[in-house]
Amino acid sequence: MRILMFNMLLLFSNLFTIMHALGQCLPDQKSVLLQIRTEITYNSSESTKLVLWDEGADCCRWPGLSCNAAGYITTLDLSDDYSIRGGFNVSLLYKLPSLSVIMLDWVKFSAPFPDFFTDFTNLTVLSLSYCNFSGTVPHKLFQVPTLQTIDLSSNGMLGGSLPDFPENGSLKSLTLRGTMFSGNLPESIGNLRLLSHIDLTDCYFSGPIPASIIKLSKLVELSLSGNSFSGPIPASLFFLPSLQTLSLDENKFSGHMNELRNVTSPLESLDLTDNNLEGTIPSFFFRLQNLTSLYLSSHKFFGQMIDLQNVTSPLQYLDLSSNDFEGTIHPFLFQLQNLTMLDLSSNKFNGIVHLTNFKSQYIDTLDFSNNNLVIETTISTSELHLLPQFGVLNLDSCNLQKIPYFLKSQSKLRGLDLSKNTISGEIPNWIWGIGNGQLSYLNLSHNRLTHMKEPMEYASLQSGPGVDHTALYVNSSFLFLFD
Secondary structure (H helix, E strand, O other): OHHHHHHHHHHHHHHHHHHHHOOOOOHHHHHHHHHHHHHOOEOOOOOOOHHHOOOOOOHHHOOOEEEOOOOOEEEEEOOOOOOEOOOOOHHHHHHOOOOOEEEOOOOOOOOEOOOHHHHOOOOOEEEOOOOOOEEEOOHHHHHOOOOOEEEOOOOOEEEEOOOOOOOOOOOOEEEOOOOEEEEOOOHHHHHOOOOOEEEOOOOEEEEOOOHHHHHOOOOOEEEOOOOEEEEOOOHHHHHOOOOOEEEOOOOEEEEEOOOOOOOOOOOOEEEOOOOEEEEOOOOHHHHOOOOOEEEOOOOEEEEOOOOOOOOOOOOOEEEOOOOEEEEOOOHHHHOOOOOOEEEOOOOEEEEEEOHHHOOOOEEEEEEOOOOEEEEOOOOOHHHHHHOOEEEEEEOOOOOOOOOOHHHHHOOOOOEEEOOOOOOEEEEOHHHHHHHHHOOOEEEOOOOEEEEEOOOOOOOOOOOOOOOOOOEEEOOOOOHHHOO
16 A cells, blocks of 8 residues: 555656656746736737636646746747736745746836846846836846847836946847847947847947947947937948947937948948038949948038939939039939939039939939039920839929929829929929829919919818928919928
8 A cells, every 4th residue: 555655746746747757837926927827907908928828737738938857937028919008016036036038028117116126047038128118228138148139128117237248248139129228338348249230329428439340240220319429420330240220310429431441231221310421422432333322411511412424323312412512413323223312402402403313123212402403394294104104303493483394293102392492383283193192292482373264173282270290382373281
């Protein structure tokens, strides 16, 4: 009998061990999870995770969770359950000590940032964006040796600074976008050799980009937009072998951009908008074989466009607005076959522009406003097939004397600005049919227009109080329709 009892106990012990080896949830772990669910405010009809937490089932199998062999919760992911309206007592997480992945984006804690995240010895992912955390993030968090991903973005009242990073850190992704983090980017950032993404957009960082950035050979994205970084833009950035996205717009970078040779950067997007750069644009920008987006607006760049003969480029989006460029528009720009957006507004370009010279068949946005250009508007019927279709066409202050008749063939136009020209006479009634009746913005103000030709059918054009998305501006003499 004793032998039978011993064998039964041994059997139950083995079954218990096997169940835990399969990740059977421990009762105390389930209790904590159920308490978390009780405290969270969520819409059960929209929930994709919490509503499926069946109390009678193994919690290791609940959506958004996983366990280790001992039955301890290792992953808590509520990040894409958009039914959640309110948070829970964040200290409950401390009762789940084996957590390695914590993803609670959009859970509204509305509480000070806790210190205990540094106590999770296996923590690899900490994603807490849009959580309404406040206070200061401890330096130790960024020094957790196992941590690979930190996302604290869009916690507007959360601040802190970056510490000295240890050698050979595990961090691969650092996202602090939309927080109150400040201070310098430390030289020790170069110790994080595995970093692939850095996003510090819209914070309060300042100072130069450290020279050690060149050590980040795996870096794919560097987004520092909307800070107060200053000094020259390091040439080393263009030699990072993996960098595809570089966003340095709305900072205080200054100086000249030097010409560089033998640049083989895989850059696809470069945004330097709204800094204090000056001089001429280096030609290597246009020689980058993967660059599709280049934004250089609001600087002190001047002079004529550099010689770009025999250069091919995959550029789709190019913004050179609000600089001091002069001379004629370089033929290179017309040869860009993938061109989708071109903004040359507010410069000193001059000369005659033939829109039929563009090789791209569809240009979503073309802006030549506020230059000294003359737009050739006489396009014969046989040449109309050479003219791209436009989505938005801005030609204000372009020395137009009449409304271009070629606009009648623009079937995709949704926005048109012909203001501040010397257009006189009547407004043709065919203008209301531009874009197959989908034209939602038309600005003819500050011209010499006298009247509208009957009948007037405004299609989707609207103006007046309460209109948010569509507008019509003509002349101050025409009722509420005109400015």
